[in-house]
Amino acid sequence: MTDTIIVGAGAAGCMAAVQAARFGKTVLLFEKNQQTGRKLRITGKGRCNVTNNSTMQEHMNNIPVNPRFLYSAFSNFDSSDTMAFFEELGVPLKTERGNRVFPVSDKAEDIVNALNREMERLGVEIVNKRVSALIIEDGVCKGVRAGGREYLSNSVLIACGGCSYPKTGSDGDGHTLAESAGHTVTELKPSLVPLVSPDKYCAELMGLSLRNVTLSLYDGDKLLYSEMGEMLFTHFGVSGPLVLSASSHIRSIAPDRCRISIDLKPALSPEQLDARIQRDFAENLNRDFINGIRKLLPAKLIPVITKLSGIAPEQKINSITREQRRRFGELIKAFPVRISGFRPLDEAIITSGGVSVKEIDPKTMESKLVSGLYFAGEVIDVDAYTGGFNLQIAFSTAYTAALYM
Numbered sequence: 001m002t003d004t005i006i007v008g009a010g011a012a013g014c015m016a017a018v019q020a021a022r023f024g025k026t027v028l029l030f031e032k033n034q035q036t037g038r039k040l041r042i043t044g045k046g047r048c049n050v051t052n053n054s055t056m057q058e059h060m061n062n063i064p065v066n067p068r069f070l071y072s073a074f075s076n077f078d079s080s081d082t083m084a085f086f087e088e089l090g091v092p093l094k095t096e097r098g099n100r101v102f103p104v105s106d107k108a109e110d111i112v113n114a115l116n117r118e119m120e121r122l123g124v125e126i127v128n129k130r131v132s133a134l135i136i137e138d139g140v141c142k143g144v145r146a147g148g149r150e151y152l153s154n155s156v157l158i159a160c161g162g163c164s165y166p167k168t169g170s171d172g173d174g175h176t177l178a179e180s181a182g183h184t185v186t187e188l189k190p191s192l193v194p195l196v197s198p199d200k201y202c203a204e205l206m207g208l209s210l211r212n213v214t215l216s217l218y219d220g221d222k223l224l225y226s227e228m229g230e231m232l233f234t235h236f237g238v239s240g241p242l243v244l245s246a247s248s249h250i251r252s253i254a255p256d257r258c259r260i261s262i263d264l265k266p267a268l269s270p271e272q273l274d275a276r277i278q279r280d281f282a283e284n285l286n287r288d289f290i291n292g293i294r295k296l297l298p299a300k301l302i303p304v305i306t307k308l309s310g311i312a313p314e315q316k317i318n319s320i321t322r323e324q325r326r327r328f329g330e331l332i333k334a335f336p337v338r339i340s341g342f343r344p345l346d347e348a349i350i351t352s353g354g355v356s357v358k359e360i361d362p363k364t365m366e367s368k369l370v371s372g373l374y375f376a377g378e379v380i381d382v383d384a385y386t387g388g389f390n391l392q393i394a395f396s397t398a399y400t401a402a403l404y405m
């Protein structure tokens with residue numbers, strides 16, 4: 001018999017284990033992988049964007065789904081608490097563009113190691129087994145089953161994550177366990193995910209990475225998202241930081257409505273760009289169009305944009321009409337890519353959807369259906385944009401559950 005059983009040694013499970021042990025509870029932490037924090041190790045491209053150094057309001061603004069559910073959890077443990085927590089454990093942090101917080105070492109491993117050291121110091125017992133079932137009697141959660149054995153406890157926390165990047169261990173078990181306790185799991189969808197395009201030229205541009213461009217996402221004529229940054233063309237469509245962020249603004253993709261528009265020269269107004277094009281043209285008057293625009297755009301883009309412009313590649317620059325030049329300038333300011341779908345859930349950074357927040361007490365993270373059963377992290381139906389907000393959700397909900405378990 002132990003005070004608390006935690007299922008899943010990811011961001012939420014490890015934080016909850018540390019906090020519960022600090023509150024004096026005995027903790028059994030179940031993890032089906034041989035190591036803890038497999039997903040944590042790959043966060044932020046191996047650098048771990050551990051939180052966002054900003055106000056609670058800013059966090060709320062970056063959580064499109066169920067932000068109000070998190071109000072108490074953020075009040076209990078916010079981004080300044082996360083930063084203090086890791087710095088006290090010997091991981092110096094730095095704040096970068098967009099208030100994104102990383103370890104000074106740029107190593108996600110340092111975050112995992114700090115959690116592991118603290119769990120060891122506090123005597124958290126880690127059991128490397130997959131939890132296959134909850135033990136529930138008369139509406140009370142009494143423990144779990146794992147490896148053919150029963151483990152009893154006063155409370156159980158489900159911190160199994162979502163179902164994206166399933167190779168890291170978060171493959172949907174948390175949702176199955178929640179459903180076995182009578183909980184509703186809302187529709188699971190990929191979020192922060194690459195996007196599929198029917199435009200064949202994306203494949204021609206495969207591998208082309210664009211920096212300092214502005215990506216605007218539209219549903220019909222409605223602007224859903226616009227931001228400057230980096231993106232990438234792939235064999236199926238588009239990816240990269242701007243695209244992942246844009247994807248979380250799409251609720252559903254209706255045929256022929258969703259599109260992105262890329263401003264390849266956001267620093268130039270249309271007039272400034274036209275002046276620049278005229279200068280380049282003046283230097284290349286007797287050359288073919290396709291050869292006269294080399295200074296303006298990345299080489300891989302030139303054949304594609306030439307085709308889209310309707311200007312013959314071999315047309316002499318000196319014969320380009322004002323209308324053709326205007327159309328070419330428009331393409332540079334609004335390079336079009338139609339969007340027809342999301343890449344699958346297992347390629348998504350996060351899972352949108354999860355255990356319904358209507359069935360979890362936001363003050364305690366306890367199930368409203370089964371007493372002694374708690375939830376933390378991505379298994380819950382909350383998700384955020386990029387910037388460290390998703391890990392902060394995991395840490396805040398974990399701390400809150402640990403307070404009450």
Ligand SMILES: Cc1cc2nc3c(=O)[nH]c(=O)nc-3n(C[C@H](O)[C@H](O)[C@H](O)COP(=O)(O)OP(=O)(O)OC[C@H]3O[C@@H](n4cnc5c(N)ncnc54)[C@H](O)[C@@H]3O)c2cc1C
Nearest residue numbers: 008010011012032043044049131161169170377378388391
């Ligand atoms: C590539 C990538 C990069 C990311 N980068 C960032 C970032 O920089 N910043 C950010 O804020 N967010 C980032 N995220 C999102 C963030 O990693 C997740 O939101 C966060 O890890 C969720 O924490 P969690 O504890 O709920 O789940 P997880 O971290 O997924 O942990 C769940 C754990 O539960 C274990 N488990 C599952 N089922 C069972 C079972 N039945 N029995 C025992 N154990 C079980 C799993 O093995 C896993 O270890 C990234 C995600 C990905 C995929």
